Amino acid sequence: MTDIIDEFEGYKPKSIKILSKFGAKTWSKIRIETQVGISEGTILPRNKYAPDGFVEIKLKNGYNIGIFLDETTKIEVLSQEPKMEVKFDPITPPRNKKLPNLVLMGTGGTISSRLDYVTGGVIPAFKPAELYAAVPELSNVCNLETEVVYQIFSENMKPKYWLQLAQSIAKKINTGVEGVLVAHGTDTLSYTSSALAFLLKDLQVPVVCVGSQRSSDRPSSDAAMNLINAASIAGTSDIAEVVVAMLGSSAHDYGFIHRGTRVRKMHSSARHAFRSIDTPPLGMIRENQISMFTSDYQKRSNNQIETTAAKNIEEKVGMVYAYPGMPIDLLDYYLDKNYKGIVIAGTGLGHVPSDLFKSLARAQDAKVPVIMTVQTLWGFTGMDVYENGREIQSYGVIPGQNMLPEVAMTKLAWILGNYSNETEITDLISSNIAGEITLGEPINGYQIYQGVESQIPSQIKNNSNLKQQKSSKKKKK
Structure with missing residues (x-):
């Protein structure tokens, strides 16, 4: 029974019966003919929660499609492909004395996950070192040390984990690193960023929390850009507080720097999901160039003050x-x-x-x-x-x-x-401890810097053209 499950990952009885008839199984390269047409591709594992009676294949162009199976289906097995695994061997790039020394602390989340074809979801998989191998551009930005703190999804975060993370960060900062990255799931990223802002005292370097909305092994992932942006902020900015670095626009051409206590995930799936609330972002990063919108933030200093973390946190x-x-x-x-x-x-x-x-x-x-x-x-x-x-x-x-x-x-x-x-x-x-309370709401806090400004004129034009087309059609009728 186990062998059958292994050969037909995620598939159910009806699909297995038809695939077995032609000697096809997961990772078989096939030519399949149905009443709809002919397709060629590799059989992928099936989401075990999906309905029976379908086969999912990856086409030559990289897209996945689902095909209905019935008694008229014909399948020709062209070859048996090796099991597809997204894997990155950890690498240790040469250190560049001209680049800042940073530490990436991994906690889990989509930025350090891969797609599980069988469940259709993402699972924690990549260690921070593997992320470095997946994003080689980081070697042009910094010397990166990596450390796994947790390997959990962000919904499983707990107050005691925030405390332990803060203590680990303080310890690393006091070894002399020039910035800290925290790889974290996006769902509760704002909880962790705000907790760190309160738990850490006398920060002398940036602590940049970063995540991604799509897993690192997907072509559409925002992980690489977010990581590169975060590393640039941690290594070259004059910030000395907890911030969040995520994509800033639907065009994915820049990132925003959000204060850790004034940011929230405002969309469940869009890659530019994070917004600063009641205030503009602290700044923007585009092609490794940082533009600050305000001077009202904690800055690096040459003071040799030790960064400390709180000793306790109340969980109840x-x-x-x-x-x-x-x-x-x-x-x-x-x-x-x-x-x-x-x-x-x-x-x-x-x-x-x-x-x-x-x-x-x-x-x-x-x-x-x-x-x-x-x-x-x-x-x-x-x-x-x-x-x-x-x-x-x-x-x-x-x-x-x-x-x-x-x-x-x-x-x-x-x-x-x-x-x-x-x-x-x-x-x-x-009291305002870490920028969590503002004196007032600036006019640009609610209306702009929402990641769509550059798209607004074209959207208005498109909507206007659509209305005109509908109106024209009605007149013709």
Whole structure:
């Protein structure tokens, strides 16, 4: 049975029966004739979650297609190809004394993954050293040391992992490296970047978090460009804080430099998915040339100050999304489970249903700090405007100003893990520690630098032409 599974990776009984009839199996090069036509290609493993009765082949042009199989199908096996594996042998390139010395710390994620043909998903696979081999252009940018910290998808990140990562980064920085790259899955990249911004103190070099929306073995992957951009930022910029480097436009011709506490993944699949919220990005990188949009960031210095990482982090911090009809026991759950802090993503200017007020009072009595943020993402809490907001504050809820909900969560985890004085905790929550709170929303914070500016004129023109064509067709009718 195992042999059959190995020969027909991911295929189900109906497909296996027809393929076996002609002696075909995965990685067979075939010529297949159906009622639709004739195709030639190599049989790929099939997504085991896909329906039965199909064969998937890779054509000569590199595209994959699925072909329906039935009793009329004819298959000619042309040859048996070796199993396709995307593999990069780790290499150690010669060191160039003129280039900066960087360290790439791998945690997993799509940037260090490959496609699993059988499941149709991506799996952690590449070590950082293999990434270097996959992107040889890095040798023109830096001398790169690699270290595997974790090999997990970002949805499996935990607060204790942020702490361990921060401690590893601080240790590396103090050995004299000129910049740090953190290869990370994009789904929770903004959580990690903000956590590192709070956990690391006295940074003297850039810590650049980087990911990719498509796995490294795909021709359409953004991994190479993002890695090269990140290495350029880590090695040549004057930044000395935690930032995120990802593609900035749908044309994939430049990358943005986002502050680690003001960035969020804003699209589930687009490669230019990351946006700075409530503020423009810190800068742009195009063809290894960095252009900063502001001078308001932490800069490198010649001070021989040791970078340190926090010693603790509080893992029991909950986050709640306010919504109409939310049950009153939702906050009580966290309090019953002895959570030490709660972040609320409130509606509008920072509101929750009044049914929850008793739970807020309970949190206040238990000295559990509650931070209110806004689920609109852009904009500030305004809890003095409406009666609801004023009453919420009377229960000790702390306005989060314009902190993103996930940033408030990582900040609270850092604060509660390292401070115990109630007044000090409240003051730290309301203070701008790592650029997580801005004084106001600039006019260009919401409307521009969203990665589509250069495409807007052509999009408007295309839409106008389409309307004219439709109008013309109607007139002809």
